[in-house]
Amino acid sequence: MAANCTDYEPSRIEPLWQKYWADNNTFVAKDFDSTRPKYFAMAMYPYPSGHGLHVGHSENYTATDLLCRYKRARGFNVMQPMGWDAFGLPTEQTAVETGVHPREVTRRNVATFKRQLDAHGFGIDWTREINTTDPQYVRWTQWIFAQLFKHGLAYVDERPVWWCPALGTVLANEEIVDGKSERGSHPVERRALRQWVLRITAYAEKLLERLEGIDWPESTKAKQRNWIGKSEGAEISFAIEGLDESLTVFTTRPDTLYGATYMVVAPEHPLVAKLTSADKKAEVEAYVKAASTKSDMDRTDLAKGEKTGVFSGSYAVNPINGARIPIWIADYVLMGYGTGAIMAVPAHDERDYEFAVKFEIPIIRVIEKLDAEGHEAPLPFCVYGKLVNSGKHTGLSSAEAKKAIVADLETQGIGRLAINYKLRDWLFSRQRYWGEPFPIVWVSEADFAKASGEVKAFLPEAPITFVQDGQVQYALPVPPSQLPLKLPETDNFQPSGNGESALGRCTEWLNIWFNASTGEALPASEPRPEGAEWVRGRRETNTMPQWAGSCWYHLRYVDPNNDKALIDPKLNDYWGSPDYYIGGPEHSVLHLLYAPFWHLFLHDIGAVTVREPYPRLVHQGMVLGENGEKMSKSRGNVINPDAVIKESGADAMRLYLMFMGPLEDDKPWNTKGIEGITRFLRRLWRDIIDAEGRVSAKYSTDANESKAFRKVLNETIKKVSDDCERGRYNTAVSQMMIFMNALAKEEAVRLASIKDFLKLLAPFAPHIAEELWERLGEKPSIVDAGWPTYNEAEMVEDEVMLGILINGKPRSEVRIARDADEATALALAKADEKAQSFIEGKAVRKVVYVPGKIINLVVG
RNA sequence: GCCCCGGUGGCGGAAUGGCAGACGCAGCGGACUUAAAAUCCGCUGACCGAAAGGUCGUGUGGGUUCGAUCCCCACCCGGGGCACCA
Numbered sequence: 004m005a006a007n008c009t010d011y012e013p014s015r016i017e018p019l020w021q022k023y024w025a026d027n028n029t030f031v032a033k034d035f036d037s038t039r040p041k042y043f044a045m046a047m048y049p050y051p052s053g054h055g056l057h058v059g060h061s062e063n064y065t066a067t068d069l070l071c072r073y074k075r076a077r078g079f080n081v082m083q084p085m086g087w088d089a090f091g092l093p094t095e096q097t098a099v100e101t102g103v104h105p106r107e108v109t110r111r112n113v114a115t116f117k118r119q120l121d122a123h124g125f126g127i128d129w130t131r132e133i134n135t136t137d138p139q140y141v142r143w144t145q146w147i148f149a150q151l152f153k154h155g156l157a158y159v160d161e162r163p164v165w166w167c168p169a170l171g172t173v174l175a176n177e178e179i180v181d182g183k184s185e186r187g188s189h190p191v192e193r194r195a196l197r198q199w200v201l202r203i204t205a206y207a208e209k210l211l212e213r214l215e216g217i218d219w220p221e222s223t224k225a226k227q228r229n230w231i232g233k234s235e236g237a238e239i240s241f242a243i244e245g246l247d248e249s250l251t252v253f254t255t256r257p258d259t260l261y262g263a264t265y266m267v268v269a270p271e272h273p274l275v276a277k278l279t280s281a282d283k284k285a286e287v288e289a290y291v292k293a294a295s296t297k298s299d300m301d302r303t304d305l306a307k308g309e310k311t312g313v314f315s316g317s318y319a320v321n322p323i324n325g326a327r328i329p330i331w332i333a334d335y336v337l338m339g340y341g342t343g344a345i346m347a348v349p350a351h352d353e354r355d356y357e358f359a360v361k362f363e364i365p366i367i368r369v370i371e372k373l374d375a376e377g378h379e380a381p382l383p384f385c386v387y388g389k390l391v392n393s394g395k396h397t398g399l400s401s402a403e404a405k406k407a408i409v410a411d412l413e414t415q416g417i418g419r420l421a422i423n424y425k426l427r428d429w430l431f432s433r434q435r436y437w438g439e440p441f442p443i444v445w446v447s448e449a450d451f452a453k454a455s456g457e458v459k460a461f462l463p464e465a466p467i468t469f470v471q472d473g474q475v476q477y478a479l480p481v482p483p484s485q486l487p488l489k490l491p492e493t494d495n496f497q498p499s500g501n502g503e504s505a506l507g508r509c510t511e512w513l514n515i516w517f518n519a520s521t522g523e524a525l526p527a528s529e530p531r532p533e534g535a536e537w538v539r540g541r542r543e544t545n546t547m548p549q550w551a552g553s554c555w556y557h558l559r560y561v562d563p564n565n566d567k568a569l570i571d572p573k574l575n576d577y578w579g580s581p582d583y584y585i586g587g588p589e590h591s592v593l594h595l596l597y598a599p600f601w602h603l604f605l606h607d608i609g610a611v612t613v614r615e616p617y618p619r620l621v622h623q624g625m626v627l628g629e630n631g632e633k634m635s636k637s638r639g640n641v642i643n644p645d646a647v648i649k650e651s652g653a654d655a656m657r658l659y660l661m662f663m664g665p666l667e668d669d670k671p672w673n674t675k676g677i678e679g680i681t682r683f684l685r686r687l688w689r690d691i692i693d694a695e696g697r698v699s700a701k702y703s704t705d706a707n708e709s710k711a712f713r714k715v716l717n718e719t720i721k722k723v724s725d726d727c728e729r730g731r732y733n734t735a736v737s738q739m740m741i742f743m744n745a746l747a748k749e750e751a752v753r754l755a756s757i758k759d760f761l762k763l764l765a766p767f768a769p770h771i772a773e774e775l776w777e778r779l780g781e782k783p784s785i786v787d788a789g790w791p792t793y794n795e796a797e798m799v800e801d802e803v804m805l806g807i808l809i810n811g812k813p814r815s816e817v818r819i820a821r822d823a824d825e826a827t828a829l830a831l832a833k834a835d836e837k838a839q840s841f842i843e844g845k846a847v848r849k850v851v852y853v854p855g856k857i858i859n860l861v862v863g
Numbered sequence: 864g865c866c867c868c869g870g871u872g873g874c875g876g877a878a879u880g881g882c883a884g885a886c887g888c889a890g891c892g893g894a895c896u897u898a899a900a901a902u903c904c905g906c907u908g909a910c911c912g913a914a915a916g917g918u919c920g921u922g923u924g925g926g927u928u929c930g931a932u933c934c935c936c937a938c939c940c941g942g943g944g945c946a947c948c949a
Contacts, residue, residue, distance in 0.1 A: 225944085226944060339948085664875060747903095816882070
């Protein structure tokens with residue numbers, strides 16, 4: 004089995020062992036193994052781009068692989084799966100440019116990625132490989148959508164989206180950088196288009212709560228809390244003079260209600276027209292029109308400039324004091340948050356203050372807080388204090404007043420406590436070809452009424468509709484029995500240019516006879532089948548965004564081939580959620596919010612048995628270029644893993660990636676650094692294997708090892724074990740280097756000692772470990788050789804060097820018995836010549852003795 | 864503006880209250896070699912000093928402590944995120 008080489012030649016050793024692992028199914032995880040605890044480790048799966056694997060992938064997956072191999076050595080039943088996040092725009096773009104079908108582009112890219120991953124020596128269980136574009140995977144992604152649809156969590160809305168004329172598609176917010184498309188830097192504009200939206204806001208509270216119990220980086224939890232943006236306050240209704248309607252606002256400061264001197268509604272607010280008086284009509288309409296052409300970004304940019312607004316001509320009544328206050332229309336109020344209307348309290352809100360000053364609206368102080376000199380704080384004063392000018396509530400604290408005022412309003416039925424979230428619903432459709440088709444068929448109202456059977460069973464309580472050319476279109480679900488709904492075959496993947504994807508051109512697929520009971524379908528070009536349940540339908544032309552597949556892939560790894568269910572509950576119970584999930588921090592508020600949303604929903608409907616999808620999350624840092632900058636082709640500082648493996652071997656690259664620094668930190672690549680690692684591996688090889696390729700005579704069963712060497716060996720076992728537990732791989736590698744330095748000095752070494760060391764090395768550099776393991780006479784594979792134990796007794800020395808500190812400063816040191824008592828230590832310290840020169844003529848006032856470390860004499 | 868993370872030799876980093884700089888890289892000196900590469904051995908924070916040795920030193924300034932890179936307060940700098948969210 005072993006490679007036929009006398010020198011350390013990774014290019015000969017590594018492919019051999021990779022083949023061995025593959026041939027022996029070494030890394031196929033066993034379901035329901037009750038003899039060992041399970042360990043499910045997952046790294047964020049890659050998007051198989053045409054550029055091949057990035058060295059950042061190498062880092063991420065090396066950390067995962069090493070943890071898996073370590074856990075396996077520690078007796079766990081380990082599962083390390085891998086898959087492909089293969090839908091998406093770059094593949095579609097390649098298809099458009101080259102005319103090669105995206106399926107084929109994906110197949111080629113996946114083949115490259117797989118080859119590259121295998122060349123790293125990763126112990127991936129390929130029997131669990133998943134691909135989000137595989138129809139058998141798409142089937143269950145669509146199944147989940149059908150469930151969301153059924154439970155009222157998917158709806159259609161016409162909303163402004165980023166439209167890129169050059170790309171002929173809408174783009175997601177995250178695909179816009181500085182007002183241009185991320186790909187190609189094309190201009191983008193706002194367009195109102197019919198979109199699918201998922202009601203993630205229904206899960207806002209659950210998504211927030213779950214953050215309490217999970218082991219995630221604090222920074223990511225903070226980002227998510229910020230993104231969800233919970234704020235507690237009240238909803239208050241204001242009567243409108245001369246109108247039957249009332250205007251409801253959300254406020255976090257009901258305690259300032261007496262100070263509300265005007266109101267503002269967003270330009271998109273539904274009451275704008277009714278509020279506008281005849282004499283203001285022209286002015287208001289012009290303002291609303293101007294606001295509608297502004298994007299959110301323009302509005303945000305304007306935040307730095309002056310506020311704008313226009314008086315509607317209407318007045319509202321402040322419910323707490325009956326004051327008549329004007330209603331303004333201004334775009335500093337956003338329709339998407341709260342109720343799209345506010346009560347403005349200029350004395351106690353910076354924005355309202357700025358607006359009131361500009362438009363000369365009264366400013367009334369209702370909160371007071373005196374400073375030490377008894378002076379009132381200047382306006383706007385935006386924190387809590389004591390109420391003034393507030394009728395019967397004057398004198399209350401802000402906290403008391405909030406309760407009292409809301410309670411008052413509540414008895415009149417015009418106020419209540421309310422909670423608001425910044426989180427918006429999730430825009431879930433894209434106008435692209437290469438994505439999951441929605442399992443939705445649009446039909447007329449009359450045909451919608453014919454829904455029965457399985458189709459009806461998957462309808463939400465309230466129908467989902469939209470209006471097209473004056474006709475109301477009704478959404479019917481393609482039920483689970485008819486899934487997957489496959490993409491139509493075409494050779495033109497370009498968006499159709501009218502806001503629809505390429506699917507809009509695939510007429511045979513698009514226009515169908517749809518069975519409103521079973522969900523079966525036939526092209527409309529064929530004769531209408533017999534039976535009243537057959538209706539004319541048009542399929543949804545949007546596809547799902549790339550995030551869809553990754554919302555549940557952690558579940559599919561557990562049960563990748565199940566064609567009866569998303570996941571078998573028994574397997575779900577056995578493997579649970581990933582014990583470890585690693586990926587970049589860039590997904591903090593995207594994938595890492597979307598996936599828990601889907602997972603919590605699936606748990607709520609009983610489709611999965613485990614509540615929390617990702618109990619433990621780790622972010623790896625970025626591998627930067629040698630110049631310390633982010634790697635990019637334009638900077639010319641890209642490190643290609645293939646080239647590194649060819650030059651230095653996978654083992655050296657793996658070790659170096661782990662040695663560079665803490666996993667979570669960004670750190671620059673250094674070509675000289677990997678040479679140092681290669682030197683380490685070559686020294687190890689040469690120490691064990693002599694020039695003829697045999698085990699060096701230095702090694703024997705019962706060699707007489709020095710105490711110092713025994714100490715380093717035991718320390719190394721302890722340190723590497725602890726560091727693997729803590730994820731501090733850089734210091735584990737350091738310790739192995741320390742061991743190597745000791746090994747080189749030692750004249751005779753026991754075989755058992757070097758074998759123990761190889762077990763430690765194996766998770767980091769598996770190929771050389773296997774090779775040496777076998778050459779030392781063991782049977783493959785070292786993967787199942789277990790983990791060494793250390794002996795505390797061999798690590799402690801009878802005598803240690805004790806630091807002598809005078810007034811906290813290190814001045815000398817003395818050799819002393821490890822467990823010497825304080826009196827002995829003090830006597831030795833006082834007798835020390837160097838120490839004496841600092842003590843001379845002074846009294847020792849205090850002694851602090853830390854056995855084995857320091858003795859500190861306080862003199863003076 | 865708000866939130867989060869960080870700041871240690873020439874470089875990557877180590878040390879989470881006990882002798883700062885482990886380990887590696889780079890650099891310097893030496894051995895081997897006709898020579899170079901490779902390999903091996905030694906030195907390598909700054910300053911003063913011939914040396915012994917001393918002084919300073921973990922972004923800055925305070926504080927707690929016998930003792931602080933580590934804990935607390937204030938500030939400076941860098942990175943990331945959010946930002947008219949009522």
